Amino acid sequence: MKNLFCLIAVLTPALVCAEPSSKLAWTAEQLSLVESGNPQKGRELAQACAACHGEQGISAVPTYPSLAGQLPTYLFKQLQDYRDGSRQNPLMNGIAKGLTPQDAADVAAWFSTRPAAILSANAKGAYPTAENLVKRGDKQRLLPPCEVCHGTDGKGQAQDVPALSGQSGDYLAASLRAFKSGERHNDIYARMRILAETLSDPEIEALGLYYQNSQQ
Structure with a gap:
């Protein structure tokens, strides 16, 4: 169900309104x-x-x-x-x-x-707003749970979905704001731009702190 939610929320609007914004094609070569x-x-x-x-x-x-x-x-x-x-x-x-x-x-x-950074033992329960977005998303805003794409452990997956766990909260928040404003636009089919546009500034800050302090 989560995977279907992710496809509906991410791929459908992007296919309608966005062009690929990276020249890299993931060929076998x-x-x-x-x-x-x-x-x-x-x-x-x-x-x-x-x-x-x-x-x-x-x-x-x-x-x-x-x-x-x-x-x-x-x-x-x-x-x-x-x-x-x-x-x-x-x-x-x-x-x-x-x-x-x-x-x-x-x-x-x-x-x-190289071993990833470990900045804190666990963020569970410390950032409820962020944890809700990570684990459950928001159907009202067609926001899939972050973990659908970035993994339940925040370690990323596939070719272009990065690991977030242990990353600097300041950097993550700045990246989300850059996607939200369109300043950064190298996400395939505008996936992150579409999602970041729905996030409030407090939610962006909370997500940065959640992943900075999330090692599982």
């Missing part, structure tokens, strides 16, 4: 490239990332994302989106343009092997 990523080569390349994202992929700056434990396919996609301009950030656009697709696959492989 692309997936094979990501799977071929060499973590050791990625470790060398990732030394240039340490100032913002931490030596082990755990950022000490709340506004910068931690990359440790993230899905390699998601990381690869973001680097390709930065490279071709589908996602905008002056610093990251320049860095990504200096990476070959194989470099991006290697960097993604390295960060994906």
Whole structure:
């Protein structure tokens, strides 16, 4: 039932009103490239990332994302989106343009092997508004539960659905606000933009804190 709810709420409106906003297509060739990523080569390349994202992929700056434990396919996609301009950030656009697709696959492989951040033991019951959205969604707003796509453990799934558990709450909230305003628009078929538009600012802040402190 949850899966059907997710399809109705996410795919139907997007197919009607949105175009894909990432130039990356998940072909067998692309997936094979990501799977071929060499973590050791990625470790060398990732030394240039340490100032913002931490030596082990755990950022000490709340506004910068931690990359440790993230899905390699998601990381690869973001680097390709930065490279071709589908996602905008002056610093990251320049860095990504200096990476070959194989470099991006290697960097993604390295960060994906790092242990994810653990910022708190458990968020259960601490953020009821967010937990309700994560576990049950909101049928009145056609909001599916967050866990349908991001997993019951917040670890992400498939190619482009990121892990959220342990991520900086400030970064997650900023990302949701960017999707809500349309400033960020590299989500396939506008999925996150459509969902974020229905969220209030307090709900966005609560979701950020929930996932920051949610390790299961």
